[in-house]
Amino acid sequence: MWHNIFKIASKPDNIPIVGMLLLVFFFWFLSFWAAFKNDRIRRAAAGKPRPEGGKSKGDVVDVIDFMYPEEEQGLPKKVSCWPHLVKLEFICAIAVMALLMFWSIPIDAPLEEPSDSTLTPNPSKAPWYFLGLQDMLVYFDPWIAGVLLPTFIIVGLMVIPYVDVNPKGNGYYTFAERPFAILVYWFGFFVLWVLEIVIGTFCRGPGWMFFWPGQEWDPHRVVAEVNINWNEFLANISGITALKSETAGLLLGIVTILAYFGLGMAVPYLWLRRQESSIIYRLGLIRYCVVGFFFWTMMTLPIKIVLRLMFSIKYILVTPWFNI
Amino acid sequence: MLTEQREKIKEIVTESQVYKSIFRRGFEDTTKNRVLAIFGNVFLHLHPPYVKRHALKFTHSWCMGGITFLLFLVLCFTGVFLCFYYHPDKINAYRDMKYFEYDVPFGVVLRNMHRWAAHLMVITVWLHMTRVFMTGSYKPPREFNWVVGVFLLVLTLLLSFTGYLLTDDQLGFWAVTVGTNMARATPLLGHEGPFGEQLGVTAYNDIRFALLGGSVVGGNALLRAYVWHCVAMPVTAILFLAVHFWRTRKDGGTAGPL
Numbered sequence: 001m002w003h004n005i006f007k008i009a010s011k012p013d014n015i016p017i018v019g020m021l022l023l024v025f026f027f028w029f030l031s032f033w034a035a036f037k038n039d040r041i042r043r044a045a046a047g048k049p050r051p052e053g054g055k056s057k058g059d060v061v062d063v064i065d066f067m068y069p070e071e072e073q074g075l076p077k078k079v080s081c082w083p084h085l086v087k088l089e090f091i092c093a094i095a096v097m098a099l100l101m102f103w104s105i106p107i108d109a110p111l112e113e114p115s116d117s118t119l120t121p122n123p124s125k126a127p128w129y130f131l132g133l134q135d136m137l138v139y140f141d142p143w144i145a146g147v148l149l150p151t152f153i154i155v156g157l158m159v160i161p162y163v164d165v166n167p168k169g170n171g172y173y174t175f176a177e178r179p180f181a182i183l184v185y186w187f188g189f190f191v192l193w194v195l196e197i198v199i200g201t202f203c204r205g206p207g208w209m210f211f212w213p214g215q216e217w218d219p220h221r222v223v224a225e226v227n228i229n230w231n232e233f234l235a236n237i238s239g240i241t242a243l244k245s246e247t248a249g250l251l252l253g254i255v256t257i258l259a260y261f262g263l264g265m266a267v268p269y270l271w272l273r274r275q276e277s278s279i280i281y282r283l284g285l286i287r288y289c290v291v292g293f294f295f296w297t298m299m300t301l302p303i304k305i306v307l308r309l310m311f312s313i314k315y316i317l318v319t320p321w322f323n324i
Numbered sequence: 325m326l327t328e329q330r331e332k333i334k335e336i337v338t339e340s341q342v343y344k345s346i347f348r349r350g351f352e353d354t355t356k357n358r359v360l361a362i363f364g365n366v367f368l369h370l371h372p373p374y375v376k377r378h379a380l381k382f383t384h385s386w387c388m389g390g391i392t393f394l395l396f397l398v399l400c401f402t403g404v405f406l407c408f409y410y411h412p413d414k415i416n417a418y419r420d421m422k423y424f425e426y427d428v429p430f431g432v433v434l435r436n437m438h439r440w441a442a443h444l445m446v447i448t449v450w451l452h453m454t455r456v457f458m459t460g461s462y463k464p465p466r467e468f469n470w471v472v473g474v475f476l477l478v479l480t481l482l483l484s485f486t487g488y489l490l491t492d493d494q495l496g497f498w499a500v501t502v503g504t505n506m507a508r509a510t511p512l513l514g515h516e517g518p519f520g521e522q523l524g525v526t527a528y529n530d531i532r533f534a535l536l537g538g539s540v541v542g543g544n545a546l547l548r549a550y551v552w553h554c555v556a557m558p559v560t561a562i563l564f565l566a567v568h569f570w571r572t573r574k575d576g577g578t579a580g581p582l
């Protein structure tokens with residue numbers, strides 16, 4: 001059982017993945033620890049007079065005044081960069097260089113047989129940092145998994161500063177002041193990106209079939225292809241065979257996708273209006289739609305994973321030119 | 325007596341024209357000299373003269389941006405040495421790898437360092453982005469610097485990816501084949517993508533052909549990967565890095581609570 005896991009993990013090019021997991025867990029812990037600590041400090045400080053020299057702007061409490069132990073509070077907030085920062089950078093550089101040396105001496109960069117276009121390895125995998133994208137090919141056609149969604153990831157990251165209108169949490173760790181932003185970030189980064197890489201590395205064997213970690217990779221394993229499309233699935237459960245036709249597939253697909261995005265955007269909008277939440281006014285319609293679009297596009301991945309694994313559904317929309 | 329002589333030598337050195345032309349400040353620990361140390365140095369002046377005290381803590385910035393930059397420098401340095409021995413053609417590329425292994429002095433360590441620093445940089449870039457997100461440092465006035473950062477993220481991944489092919493072994497070859505096969509499916513521009521066929525796009529004029537300089541991953545693809553990897557993308561990355569650091573500084577240094 002452990003043999004197979006170890007065999008994959010100890011491939012020189014996969015060692016970084018193990019390192020990445022440890023680092024991600026560590027910094028996850030560190031950032032949430034800092035966030036909860038700041039939140040606690042701010043809650044305790046609410047209502048209390050600010051320490052000497054402290055200031056606050058609007059409703060943003062100046063956490064920094066509370067972040068330092070008493071004896072440091074009187075010290076200046078800024079220090080000269082030379083030597084304080086430069087010294088730390090120097091120490092940090094030495095530590096990283098030492099790590100890199102110790103890594104580079106015993107562990108050799110992989111070099112396999114000379115390239116041969118007639119000898120296809122099975123499975124053939126992209127570099128590990130792209131395995132998340134490659135694994136999406138299971139759930140989406142290549143033009144979506146390989147082109148559209150990566151573009152959306154890049155553009156989606158770029159719009160973050162322009163759609164996050166929450167003025168709080170600018171420059172310090174906090175969870176309570178921006179829970180939605182932080183949860184979405186970690187869902188996208190950790191669940192969808194990092195975990196997909198782990199699955200792509202450890203669970204995808206020959207023919208890109210799924211193997212549990214530790215299961216021997218048997219290239220001859222037969223998996224019955226029972227995948228059906230959305231309209232066929234509806235036809236099966238409702239018993240209306242007419243739904244199985246191509247036109248019905250096309251129409252149902254379009255309706256489903258429109259309903260998905262439409263409801264996905266309308267329901268939270270109406271709900272927030274009813275709550276008389278100020279978020280909706282601060283966002284404005286355009287920002288709201290951009291957030292909604294990227295959020296629900298991101299959620300298509302977990303949704304398609306669940307649909308595939310639980311109901312063997314392959315496509316939602318089937319057209320002669322492309323399938324979704 | 326001795327101290328006197330030492331002082332005299334020191335004076336001769338520090339008062340000499342050569343010394344003064346290089347170092348334009350004294351060594352006394354004064355505020356002025358501290359600021360001059362930053363301003364008078366083209367590399368250090370990417371820093372602001374003063375930093376917020378909380379930003380010095382490891383728990384705030386994780387040093388991740390700095391570590392990423394250090395790894396970038398390591399990659400440039402080791403990359404130059406690798407370039408001295410490497411030929412980007414189908415006949416020599418793989419042999420050069422063996423040459424590094426058996427002949428080039430410190431060739432193995434050189435290659436290993438380049439490889440591991442590249443992998444590590446991919447990880448640290450993600451962590452740096454995570455830390456910037458978690459401290460909300462992309463919020464006004466730093467929106468644009470975040471966007472510049474996203475470009476750097478993409479460049480880092482592409483640098484790593486183009487480098488993967490250069491060994492010309494099975495690992496790199498198939499990884500790049502799998503990766504570039506996705507380009508076939510580009511809508512409109514790929515010959516297997518939606519509406520590609522209808523627009524007359526074939527395997528010989530689509531976007532994948534442009535990337536590879538051919539319809540298969542061959543000698544031309546190796547050369548293109550080499551030029552992207554060793555010239556075009558590092559230069560682009562340096563430009564974006566310059567903007568990135570400049571903006572970090574102009575936007576008031578590493579973000580802190582208001």
Ligand code: HEM
Pocket residue numbers: 157385387388389390392393396449452453456461462466469470471472473474476477480565568572577578579580
């Ligand atoms: C080649 C990659 C990169 C390098 C070398 C780099 C380097 C740096 C450095 C040295 C800093 C100073 C503060 C610190 O160390 O945290 C910084 C700040 C910053 N970086 Fe990057 N960075 C890179 C990629 C990115 C990416 C991918 C993003 C986000 C998508 C990003 C967004 C930012 C922002 C917004 C700041 C300002 C943070 C603040 O004011 O606290 N950078 N970067």
